[in-house]
Every structure is written in structure tokens, then in C-alpha cells.
Amino acid sequence: MVNSFRHVIFLACITVALGGCASSGSMQPDQSAQPRQLPPAAIEESGKAQKLWQVFERYRGAPYEYGGTSSDGFDCSGFILTAYQEGLGKQLPRTTSQMLASGDVVHPGEIQPGDVVFFRIGGKEQHAGIYMGGDRFIHASTSTGVSQSSISGYYWKGRLTQARRFD
Incomplete structure (x- = not known):
């Protein structure tokens, strides 16, 4: 009984921690969406x-808020907004739902x-992040703050629905 209760509590904590950024917006998902794999050299090029x-390294480990x-805390779209502003000099919409409604579908x-x-x-x-190539994306996670993850990792596999390009 105790182990069962611990298991339920553990699952509840994981669900809350990995819940991602809250945002409204409903686009039709493409559950088959998987990015092409790039070799490490392509990432560097x-x-x-x-x-x-460089922006990621500056904020790596910043908490989720x-x-x-800011470095005091990011949500997923806040990190993307800041990364694009600081790294690329581009202004993106503030929320995931606004980002989903703009940019070019990829x-x-x-x-x-x-x-x-x-x-x-x-x-x-x-939830949203920035694809970096080689199966990796950077994001602000509720459980680990600003971090990088594998798109094909346990939690993220099968959850990728679409991508947008902001050129």
C-alpha cells in the first residue's frame, strides 16, 4: 500500500514538473513530426x-518561472524570446500560442x-524550445530550468507536433 501511494505521488510530481509552459492555442498536431538528424559538425557550422x-550557455540552469x-527565471516562451533577442537580434511573439500563429511552418x-x-x-x-540539431533542443523546463534535451528522449518522444521558422 505504501509503495503504491509513493508511486502515485511520484507520478503526480513528474506530471506537474514536466507540465511545460501554460499557453492557449490549438493547432492540429502532427504526431509524426520528427526532425532530421544532423551530424555534430553541421551543428557547429x-x-x-x-x-x-552562446545565449544558452549564459542562462543554463536558470530556474523555471x-x-x-530573465535570468531570475524563464518560462519556455520567455527563454525563446530572450534567446532570439540576444542571440539573433530578432523580436518574437511572447507566448507559445502567439508563436504558433506566426513564423513559417517547417x-x-x-x-x-x-x-x-x-x-x-x-x-x-x-511547451516550446529551440531545435539545435543532432536531436537536441534547448528550452526552459519546469523541472530543470534552462536546459537541453533530446527530442527522442523518454519524455519528449512522440510529443513534438510542429516547428516554425522565424527568419
């Missing part, structure tokens, strides 16, 4: 990716470093 990695847009096989990737969590697209 992308000037856009290099600039975004709903509505946050077909799954054409995702490139710097594209914003969206994930379905809890029945709606409410």
Missing part, C-alpha cells in the same frame, strides 16, 4: 545555432537549427 548556444523572461523533415519546436503536453501545445 550553423552561425545561427552558434549564437543561440511562469511568465519569466515540414518535419526540414527542421533546422534555430527553428522553434512545439510539444503537446496535457492535450494541447503548451
Whole structure:
């Protein structure tokens, strides 16, 4: 009984921690969306990716904070907004739902470093990150703050729904 209760508590904590950014907006998901794999050399050759990695390194480990847009705390869209502003000099919409409504749709096989990737969590697209190539994306996670993750990792696999390019 105690182990069962601990298991339920553990699952509840994981669900809350990995809940992602809350955002409204409903786009039709493409559950088959998987980015093409780039070799590590391709990541290094992308000037856009290099600039975004520099911003990531500056904020790596910053805590998650709903509505946050600074090193004191970021939510997922706040981190993307800041990374694009600081790394690329570009202004993006503030929320994931606004990002989903703008930018250019990128077909799954054409995702490139710097594209914003969206994930379905809890029945709606409410988490986003920046694809960096080589199966990696950077984001502000509720459980680990600003970090990098594998799109094909345990939690994220099958949740990628679409990508947008903001050139």
C-alpha cells in the first residue's frame, strides 16, 4: 500500500514538473513530426545555432518561472524570446500560442537549427524550445530550468507536433 501511494505521488510530481509552459492555442498536431538528424559538425557550422548556444550557455540552469523572461527565471516562451533577442537580434511573439500563429511552418523533415519546436503536453501545445540539431533542443523546463534535451528522449518522444521558422 505504501509503495503504491509513493508511486502515485511520484507520478503526480513528474506530471506537474514536466507540465511545460501554460499557453492557449490549438493547432492540429502532427504526431509524426520528427526532425532530421544532423551530424555534430553541421551543428557547429550553423552561425545561427552558434549564437543561440552562446545565449544558452549564459542562462543554463536558470530556474523555471511562469511568465519569466530573465535570468531570475524563464518560462519556455520567455527563454525563446530572450534567446532570439540576444542571440539573433530578432523580436518574437511572447507566448507559445502567439508563436504558433506566426513564423513559417517547417515540414518535419526540414527542421533546422534555430527553428522553434512545439510539444503537446496535457492535450494541447503548451511547451516550446529551440531545435539545435543532432536531436537536441534547448528550452526552459519546469523541472530543470534552462536546459537541453533530446527530442527522442523518454519524455519528449512522440510529443513534438510542429516547428516554425522565424527568419
